[in-house]
Amino acid sequence: MDFNDKVVVITGASSGIGAAAALMFANQSAKLVLVGRNETSLKNVAAKCELAKGNKPVIVKAELTVDEDVKDIIDKAITHFGRIDVLVNNAGIGIQGSIRDGIEPYDRAMATNVRAAYLLISLATPHLVKSRGNIVNVSSVAAFKPIRDMDFLPYCTSKAALDQITKCVARELAKDGVRVNSVNPGATRTPFVQSAGLTKEQMEELYKARDKTLPLGKMAESADVADLIVYLASDRARSITGSIYVIDNGEMLS
Template sequence: MDFTDKVVIVTGASSGIGAATAVLYAKQSAKVVIVGRNETGLNKVAQQCEAAKGLKPLIVKADLTSDEDVKKIATRTIEIFGKIDVLVNNAGVGFRGSVRDGVELFDQAMASNLRPAYLLTGLITQHLMKTKGNIVNVSSVAAFRPIKDLDFTPYCISKAGLDMFTKCVALELARDGIRVNSVNPGGTKTPFVEAAGFTKQQAEEVFENRKTIYPLGKVCTTEEVAELILYLSSEKARSITGGIFVIDNGEILT
């Protein structure tokens, strides 16, 4: 797959799936825009991207719960590159909590995991129309069912909403030549679990436990998820839109 001269925005790119995705696009000669809150992480990813093919990525430090920061992503990309070909709405936060804990965690989950994707997509649709570009949203198998042994109710609801967003926008934008798909990972070795409030040891125990449960006996790597994102945004997937693509080592079969 060749992304020469393609401009790709990846949110949540300072670590995990977003970082692996940005680097993989860079290896395919894309002009990458990496977005995140962790400036140190972004700089590290930027170095990896530039090392791939010598193309310096655009770093946009942004808090996606801020509308002004979301708008900055679109304006800065157009200022520097003049167009947008691919948007990867990857940024997301894990929220542990129960309905008994009040509505605040729900509000935070929606504000972090769904609203920014909605806003940023709306802002750049006019640019994607010009390039006949596409969008890949990074959701989760948690969109399909509750996470059995963990209290992640707000997170699951936000990801279910993101899946419906994918389908609705895919239908809405299809006649404009814009494709929209979703990648839904299962357990993946990222900082996600620790960021949700677990200790490092607890996170390791979660991953080890998952390996015994999943039919394929392993969890995903960030690179595996990134490869699926790359494929869906490439010309090889030019007839695919509105799809929800699971990569979970058989997790939802259990």
């Protein structure tokens, strides 16, 4: 896999799966646009990426629920690199909530996990058509089934919607040579559940339990998921579009 001269935009690159994907793309010589809110973390990730092959990533500090910030991502990518080959819509938040909690958790989950990705895809499309590039959306097994032991209705709903975006846009852009795919992780060791309001201690407890109960006896690491993202974004996946790839250590079996 070689991303020499390819420009890859990654949201949520400051942490977890996005940071691991950034490093993997950097090792394959990609030119990177790293998006997140935490500038210090973005700079740390960018420094590691630059060490890989000497390409200095562009950092874009963006709050994805603000449309101007989303537009700024595409503007900066084009100003710096003149093209976009790959868009990885990875940023996401875990929002707990049940149907009794009213509409607010739904709006928050949809704003980051769906609306921002929709807008970014829309703005990136002319550039991806030009480069015959591709999109990888990071969804979740929660798109298919409720989380076993938590009320996670807003999150599950948002990921199911994201999968439908993947399929509809894949169909629409296939004739332009643009591929669109989804990576749907199960439990993956990142700070993610803290965004859903769990404390560090609760997170560690939950992860210990997942390590015991998942069929393969372990959670995924960020790099496992990043591997699949990079594969789908590469030319080796040239015949794959509109596909939803589960990576879950067998979670869907139980």
